[in-house]
Amino acid sequence: MKILFLTGSRSDWGYIKPIIEITKKLKINHKLCVTNMLLLDSFGYGINDIKREGFVVHEEIYMSLDGFNEYTTVKSMGIFLISFTDIIKSYKPDWVILAGDRYETMAAAMACAYTNTPIAHIQAGEVSGNIDGQARHAIGKFAHLHLASNEDAKRRLVRLGEEKFRIKVVGAPQLDDIEKLKKKKLNFSLIRSNYNIPPKKKYFLVVFHSVTEDIKNVKKNFICLFNSLNKNKLKKLWILPNNDPGSSIIKNMLISKRNEDNLIYENFPRHHYLEILSNAFCIIGNSSSGIIESSSYKIPSINLGRRQKNRLKPKNVIDIPIFSENKILKAISKIKTKKFQKQISMINNPYGDGKSSAKIIKILKSIKNEKNLMMKEMTY
The missing domain is CATH 3.40.50.2000 (Glycogen Phosphorylase B;)
Incomplete structure (x- = not known):
């Protein structure tokens, strides 16, 4: 099994970091692609923190145009899309792990879907109050496996027409x-x-x-x-x-x-x-x-x-x-x-128990890339 991980921000690095740790421990073939604000010195150059923690960065995609407005964001997505497609073609992963709802994640989902590359989407089905929430559901339509953090997200994915066999409630891996x-x-x-x-x-x-x-x-x-x-x-x-x-x-x-x-x-x-x-x-x-x-x-x-x-x-x-x-x-x-x-x-965290990463890897190892996985059907 070959897994390609993508991270472009502090938040989604928190999602995938514990999963990569287990991937390394089990000696699963994987690559880490770092992009967007994690490569920007003016935003803390987060790639240095990733490397200091002992993670190997296999690919870097410089995509972010200065200005940080609506138009530079869309153009940045285009730059990313071209480069990420080449990485998919070269590595040919069995799974691409995408997390959350960022715009680079949305572009990555498009690249995977149109290259027939399986997508596992972490924290699928959740909602928020801005464009990110729309992007999350759009990513969900491209994704082949939904890794939901709780039953609330699962129910929403079902209402969105996603097939039930694709939806796995695993919790939020950043809690690990x-x-x-x-x-x-x-x-x-x-x-x-x-x-x-x-x-x-x-x-x-x-x-x-x-x-x-x-x-x-x-x-x-x-x-x-x-x-x-x-x-x-x-x-x-x-x-x-x-x-x-x-x-x-x-x-x-x-x-x-x-x-x-x-x-x-x-x-x-x-x-x-x-x-x-x-x-x-x-x-x-x-x-x-x-x-x-x-x-x-x-x-x-x-x-x-x-x-x-x-x-x-x-x-x-x-x-x-x-x-x-x-x-x-x-x-x-x-x-x-x-x-x-x-x-x-007295509260408990409704987003998981801190054991999500092991569940995710177990699920990925158990799923074969058969025809029904890649041929999505809407249930509505």
Whole structure:
């Protein structure tokens, strides 16, 4: 079996990293293709973190045109599509593992579908509130195997007309890292020293991305969030956004407002990020990490706007669909109450049990690329 993995962002690297670890352990033939923001120095050059963790990068696709608007995004997809097709032709994988809903993932799904290359799609069937949610379902239509994180996603895939034999509920593989790190018990004091961050529970972790279809309101929404947080004495650890359309607006405004209470980071290695998340007072913004990963640590999450609008949300998430300083401040006050702290102390993560990667590899090994796998039928 030959497996081709693709990653272009911090988030989907978290999806596939634990699967590659098992692939390496079992000595399964595989290649890792790195692209998009992980190759951009201005976004932290995440490929260095991947290599430092001992992973071999077999292919690199430089695709991202500067400007980070709607038009450069589409042109970047075209550049990627040409290069990724050549990699498929050369390697001829038995499976291409795609994760999530990014635009480079969408382009990869198109390349695989039209070259008759089997696609296994991690976290298929979930929903969000922007173009990414549409891309996820479009990828689902191209995918041959749906690796869903929970029953909610499975039911949605069935309603979308996907054949039931293609749908496997395995959980979210990025939670596997969390379970491993809990056992290792990293030295948080050392991480604090490396990054000059505050003590445990003395900072907000802020991960705020632009919403592609709502660029006109990015500035206003950022100011609302920034002003709300600065009415609180805790430090704010900002991780710069992905290279989505509108990201430069957030980045430029944040840098211009930088001060000793607002600490800015381009990127963290995956295991350091999780440790920083686990020790935060809360995570706030509109990242999927605040929905999927935060509940494994039983820390509060404040979710803003429509980017994660329709996701299944654990009870540690306080949802604020429309930006409002007053609502953000009320949410921060709610987090501090004994009632809320007791509530989140008893939650389970609805996205899995931290054992997804082994399930995924077992499924891939058991499936033969027979005619019914590649010849998709819609059930509606």
